[in-house]
Amino acid sequence: MSSLSDEPSGNPFESPGFWMKGNLHAHTTNSDGVLSPESVVDYYSSYGYDFLALTDHGKLTRISSEKLLLIPGVELVSGRSFLGGDYHVVAINVEDEETLQKHAKDSVQTLLDYLKENGFAIIAHPYWSKLTAQDLFNITNYLGIEIYNTGCDVEVAKGFSTIHWDDLLTNRINVYGFAVDDAHWYSNLDAPGGWISVKVRERSLSELLESIRRGLFYASTGPAIVRFSYAAKKLEAEFSPVRRVDVVSENGTGFSISTDVYNIVRRGPGVPKIRIVKTERNEDGEEVYAEIHNRTIMFKLVKTGLSYIRLEGFDFKNYVRLEVTDVNGGKAWTNPVFL
Numbered sequence: 001m002s003s004l005s006d007e008p009s010g011n012p013f014e015s016p017g018f019w020m021k022g023n024l025h026a027h028t029t030n031s032d033g034v035l036s037p038e039s040v041v042d043y044y045s046s047y048g049y050d051f052l053a054l055t056d057h058g059k060l061t062r063i064s065s066e067k068l069l070l071i072p073g074v075e076l077v078s079g080r081s082f083l084g085g086d087y088h089v090v091a092i093n094v095e096d097e098e099t100l101q102k103h104a105k106d107s108v109q110t111l112l113d114y115l116k117e118n119g120f121a122i123i124a125h126p127y128w129s130k131l132t133a134q135d136l137f138n139i140t141n142y143l144g145i146e147i148y149n150t151g152c153d154v155e156v157a158k159g160f161s162t163i164h165w166d167d168l169l170t171n172r173i174n175v176y177g178f179a180v181d182d183a184h185w186y187s188n189l190d191a192p193g194g195w196i197s198v199k200v201r202e203r204s205l206s207e208l209l210e211s212i213r214r215g216l217f218y219a220s221t222g223p224a225i226v227r228f229s230y231a232a233k234k235l236e237a238e239f240s241p242v243r244r245v246d247v248v249s250e251n252g253t254g255f256s257i258s259t260d261v262y263n264i265v266r267r268g269p270g271v272p273k274i275r276i277v278k279t280e281r282n283e284d285g286e287e288v289y290a291e292i293h294n295r296t297i298m299f300k301l302v303k304t305g306l307s308y309i310r311l312e313g314f315d316f317k318n319y320v321r322l323e324v325t326d327v328n329g330g331k332a333w334t335n336p337v338f339l
C-alpha cells in the first residue's frame with residue numbers, strides 16, 4: 001500500500017506547522033487557457049493562495065514569482081480506458097517534458113513509473129475521463145486522484161470523482177483525494193473553486209512537496225476542517241459551520257447527520273434510529289448528545305450549522321474519511337484513515 005513517500009501518511013490536523021492553500025491544476029495561454037502565466041499567478045495570489053502548479057498540456061510553463069510558491073507541472077494524455085476515454089495525468093514537480101511525452105506515448109504505466117521516481121502523479125478528473133474503478137485498479141504508482149475538478153463540474157457537471165475514490169479505498173489502494181480547478185477561463189467561472197490546504201512547518205517547496213506526499217492535507221471547495229481523528233473507536237472532527245457531516249466508510253458502516261435531519265428528529269418521530277439523550281445550551285449554541293443503536297453521538301450546533309462531531313462505538317470497516325458540506329454546497333474532504 002503506497003503513499004509513494006518514505007515517511008508514513010500522517011494526520012495533518014495533529015502535525016505541527018501552518019496551512020498553505022494551493023491549486024495543482026491550471027492552464028495558461030501556453031496551452032488552452034485564456035490568461036498568461038503571469039496573470040494566472042496574479043489571479044490566484046489575489047485570492048490568497050500560497051502555491052500553484054501551472055499544468056499546461058504537454059508543456060512545462062517556466063516562470064518565477066515572488067507572489068506564490070510555484071511547483072512545475074504538466075498535464076499529459078496517455079492510454080485508453082475501458083469506456084474509450086484517455087487517462088489524463090497531472091505530473092507534479094517535473095523537469096523534463098520531452099521525457100514525459102515519450103513515456104506518455106509508450107503507456108500510462110510507464111509514465112507513472114517514471115513519475116514515481118521523478119516527481120509525482122495525480123490522475124486527473126476520472127469521471128470526466130470516463131475512467132471506471134477498474135481502470136484505476138489497473139495502474140499503480142500515482143499519489144492520488146482528483147476527487148473534485150472545478151472545470152469539469154461547471155462545464156459538463158462531471159466534477160466529482162468521490163465514488164472512484166471510495167472504490168479504490170475499499171480495495172485498500174491508499175491514494176489521496178485532491179480538489180483542483182483545472183482552470184482555463186478564470187474570472188470566477190472555473191476558478192477559484194477547488195484547492196488543497198497543506199500542513200507545513202516552513203514555507204519551502206521541498207517541505208510543501210513532502211507534506212503532499214505524506215498526505216498532510218485536506219481538499220476543499222469552501223469549508224475549513226480543523227480537526228479529524230479516529231482512534232480506539234472514537235472519531236472526532238471539528239470544522240467551520242456546515243449543513244451536513246458525512247463519515248464515509250465501507251459496507252454501510254458510515255454515518256451522516258445534517259441540520260435538516262436534526263430538525264426532523266427534534267420535532268418528533270421521523271428518524272427512528274436517532275434518539276436524543278440530552279441537549280445543553282451555551283453561549284456558542286447547543287450541544288446535542290444522542291444515541292443510534294446504542295452508539296454515542298455528540299455534535300455541536302452553532303447559529304450557522306454543525307461545527308463539531310464525536311462518534312463512539314461505531315464499527316467502521318477498512319477505512320474512514322470525513323466529508324462536510326456547507327449551506328452554499330461547498331465541500332471539504334479529509335484523506336482517509338485506514339483501519
Ligand SMILES: [Zn+2]
Nearest residue numbers: 075088124125
Ligand atoms: Zn484533462
Ligand SMILES: [Zn+2]
Nearest residue numbers: 025027075182
Ligand atoms: Zn487540465
